[in-house]
Amino acid sequence: MIDAPNVFVESRKKPLCDVPSIGIGNQPIDDGNYLFKKEEMDDFLKLEPKAEKYFHPWYGSQEFINRRPRYCLWLGDCNPKELLQMPHCLERVENVRNFRLSSKRKSTVKIADVPTHFQTENMPKGNYIVVPKVSSQNRRYIPLGYMDDSVLCSDLVFLIPNTTLYHFGILESNVHMAWMRTVAGRLKSDYRYSKDIVYNNFPWPTPTPEQRAEIERTAQGILDARANHPDSSFADMYGEHMYLYPDLLEAHRANDRATLRAYGFPLKITEPDCVAELMKRYEALAEG
Template identity: 40%
Template sequence: GSGNFLTETYISLRRLENEAIKLYMGDAVALDVGQDLVKVKLNQFYGIEINDFAVSVAKTALWIAESQMLEETKDIVFSNIDFLPLKSYTNIVEGNALEIDWKTVVPKDKLSYIIGNPPFIGKKEQTSEQKSQLIGTFEGKKVGTIDYVSAWYYKAINLIHGTDTHVAFVSTNSITQGEQVPILWSILIDKGIEIIFAYRSFVWSAETKYQNIAKVHCVIIGFKDKLSKESSKKYIFTDNGKDEVKNINPYLIEAPNCVITSRTKPINNVAEMKYGSMPIDDGHLILEKEDVENLLSENKNNKDFIKKYVGGQEIIKNKKRWCLWLDKISPSEYNKSKIIMERIAKTKEFRENSKRQQTKNLAEFPYLFGEIRQPSTTMVVIPKVSSESRRYIPVSLINPDIIINGSALLIPNANLYTFGILISNVHMAWMRTVAGRMKSDYQYSANVVYNNFPWPEVTETQKDKISKTAKAIIDARALYPESSLADLYDELTMPVELRRAHQANDKAVMEAYDMTKIVDGKKTWLTESETVARLFEMYEEITKN
């Protein structure tokens, strides 16, 4: 960029130095010492910037900062310090930070701090050149799904190995979430990274050549080499201040340095989570209200082929959609319908014209969804994407007559106990920590969130209690049939009956996990961060073998 970090750092250090000079001078007056007392020099500041104009701006900004601070120093030492013509050397190098050898910019043995905010470019926004740079920086390791800023972490940890140099980067928060964590941080931990401070996710306005967006969701991570001889206290910063902690893991919480890997099976002996069914039909098997009315006008018996059809948005916002569901229905029952046969024909045509062979193969069965995963039992259903403003993802318990689509995840053979655990604050705390994000929204996944979630060992009494509190949540929702779950789970408008039902369920689940601690001789509940730390400990215990 244009040198803001360097300029602010220079000014802050010079102000500290001016305070030190004041103390050193004491009551002395009219002492002409020139610039000998000034030890913070511009030639101690280095930078790499890809844009030539930004390089010039950065140099100019540093020179202006030097001039301003020398004026303040003159007022302290009563000296006429000569500033012009410009003599200070600014070590701002034009180049691509991922292609240039940082040791050619600054001697390794003179480097105290590395700071910056690398370009905020996600995996989908990277150009082919940037992806190539990313892979090249990581020396060929498989890192195709991580954010562009990750390359700066790898270059930094390689450069500072065996030194006391400290590093801090403003970064996209997605490098501490979801599937990126096991890819990136397994490499960085193996390289010897040790996080010494972290500012958790916050919104930052930014607009540059690479950050042409109004707001980005960021984290700030400070780190050093674990072999550094310089011990550092560790802090987690929040809007409310900072907490000193013993360890900061890649999810930026006080917990062991384990990473949650993607896995295909749950770590506990619980039912597997699946995607909903996928029509792969170009919309021809999906029905809106008008389509349903036309089908029923054609023949009232067509109702036997129509099912409610829901995914994440339908569950959350109470949107109404339906689908043609002809699984295990004899063709003789629906081939009299002109509307249904036309939709089947259009589905067949769409599939035949696909460039994807698997879709072409589905043209043999155009009357069926392309991927059918609909169970014949009651399901717990979780939207894949949900707003971060909600304390609880609107998990639902749904009967098998409703078809679940691929924008939601489902657990067959589900019961109230399963629903109660997954809608609890314990599971939500886990989800908020390890799930990925779509912009700022939670992006729930079976492989990362659900399959790694540590379930409690419960007694029948505890299980029954959780089932009852879960039922109370469903009953509280039913008191407001005209409201969507988006309405009910808005923190500003959540009905008192629903909030109390959730609080009772949270308490029952916390008791089952024994999420308590002793403070001043009294038993109290763990905080959310402490709850997550306990879950990480359980995860390590379950998976260590």
């Protein structure tokens, strides 16, 4: 609740502003046959060494925030002749096919015809931003990050391809986080990020070239500060002890200031006042 006029933020299928589209990650429907812990993958490769090139790091919200991937066996691009020469991989494919055929859902039975593919596939080329669907309410910032096309992600995260450092800076700012805290749903008490409510309705600024360049610089500063702590997870860096990472905290504060300037907001604006201003801009954009 904020001291401002009532505004209804409704579900929207496309972004309100001219920004890259957001989508969910991959949904295998594989009964676990294609997903491995590190040790399980290592054991599998001892039996099937030719499969090594078909394994990819796999991230959902938990794996991403803890910086501890699982691994996915992705055989969608495997030539049938090559697959027939890998009996342990073929066994996994047959398991997936039989699992799907036994489903009561017609859509799942249908994809039994393509058992090397996932039910839902989203594999952007190049770099893309990862947004965890669920994050602790104790974090001031939801940790977002970059992945490349060597990595596969589950449907427990959102993916935003075709982005720049500017987009990362705005999304990781206190302005976007204030918006998220106001309109996002909750899973128990944790934030539940939504593409149709949070991202697609978010009113982006219209920065000058200089302001945009400044946000790109401060966004890179966040990434550089994270890189100073390769042994720390995002759960460590963005938890209640974030003060133990002063370089990261200052990088975020610099990015917050740059973002506020791009919006034309006072640097000491309160979060309720920030949200009230964003709601005004949302209304104007939605009506326009």
